[in-house]
Amino acid sequence: MSEQTPAPNLPTRCGIVAVLGAPNAGKSTLVNRMAGAKVTIVSPKPQTTRMRIRAVVMQGPTQVVLTDTPGIFTPRRRLDRAMVAAAWGGAQDADLALLIVDAKAGLTDPVRRIVGGLAKAARSPWLVLNKTDTIPAEKLLPLIAELNAILPFTETYMVSAAKGDGVQALLDAVAATMPPGPWLFPDDDLSDLPERMMAAEAVREQILRQTHEEVPHHATVETESWVDKPDGSVRVECTIYVGRAGQKAIVIGDGGARIKEIGTRARAELEALLERRVHLFLNVKERAGWDEEKARIRALGLEDLG
Template sequence: MSGPPEAPPPAAAPTRCGLVAVVGAPNAGKSTLVNALAGTKVSIVSPKPQTTRFRIRAVVLRGPSQVVLVDTPGIFAPRRRLDRAMVAAAWGGAQDADLALFVVDARGGLGAPVRAIAERLARARRRVWLVLNKVDLVAPPALLPLAAELNALVPAEETFMVSAEKGSGLDRLLDRLAEAMPPGPWLFPEDELTDLPDRLLAAEIVREQVLRQTHEEVPHHATVETEQWTERPDGGVRVDCTIYVSRPGQKAIVIGEGGARIREIGRRARAELTRLLERPVHLFLNVKERPGWDEERARLRALGLEEEG
């Protein structure tokens, strides 16, 4: 005599997927937040503002949801063609996304740049969530009034208080993001963490070390390009990168006395790339002077940037 029929297996939860633009003023901690949510490094980080220059997508899986975080450049008053293209990339990221995370440095409060971004987000009538970052560095009584002021400017569907550096508050944020994604198929394969090509990743990791190890005048007058990518028989890769600067004095700073600084830039970048790519990396760096590179349309297009309009 046969027993009762077996219960069918539970149906898999329908998949969800959406784009989340991470916007804010320079140094709000956007890239640190994206890296922390992704659980790996997909965007370079430095203490200097305007580190991120173009949109980078980080793919985060949470249950049946794929959350595609779009790390955008910090929004600021542009002067150079590079600046204008960076700001256009940031606003383009917000326009294309299902949801915008407005990241605000809780220490800095409601300054003029933050206010301007809030007002433009309000005019755009996009879905906005407010993320107060670096709350571990602020007295708790100051946080609620700041959140109220910001919500008065741009009504946020939800408000989160986090420390991307310490990791606090991120689980709740990620859970809510996963729930808020619209139903639909995933945009990226399950094992893909970012849409940043390896050649561009290599250039960005070198640029991160330039940012971290040079004087204040150099960082935003330097760019890095991967000139050659050569696969080696031993499974490793040879990467040739050129650091372009605007003036002879900047070239001397990047090279350092007796070549000491460029060697240290190369040593740290090589170690980071070896870890990220999980293979041996043989990195060779060159420094060239190229005045006005940040006004060249072709060079900005190579970075994936276009001016607005």
């Protein structure tokens, strides 16, 4: 990672901000909104984010590195444990933690557990109520009071990540708290996500959006091949792993219709992100218990906890 030189007489500031919350609180939507570009995949399904993804946001001489973390939930599989550990690790490594709470869902048991964990870790995060446009305004202050009774928050912001309401004020306040120091990334970087991982995530997003039942959370994608072509295009081969034969059939669809649509939409997304032509080839494999395999978990950029 290289450091950049700011304009004369403007000292640089830089900090890492962990974005935490329960599944489906809108963390990824908020990170993308603050970054001003799509950095992390988004879907209506919980547990969409599986790894820590960093988005680089420039605010004048200040670089804010937003870390989108997996939603914190009660883990059952080896994969779940790695995801939750990544989320808590993101909070520990950060200069500032933002707890994102779905205002409409309110103070749920998962939110209580997260707030309790933050209190035990002696963290003093900021509270960000998201989706505030979906509930009456008079319900917000009681919710803020309930949350602060468990853990006093340093600051509280109310936003709608989907609409952008309140997001710039939050970003300005976050940037103002960043400590002096050199930038961690070039100022034209959007994310630290490698291109191969970006391709896998683009495909997985379409699986999340286009399949239902048990498939979305029992599928993973790995980029097997990445070949830059002389004409400037890139040939990408990805393998989709699912747990059972029935899930494989759902992903492929009748006559291969669904896998074709997944590929078409993922390719369009990648071409927009990479600004180059992409030749995308997908393969689907049944691999029972992949979410308990160390190699598969490491391929997601997660630390295997056993």
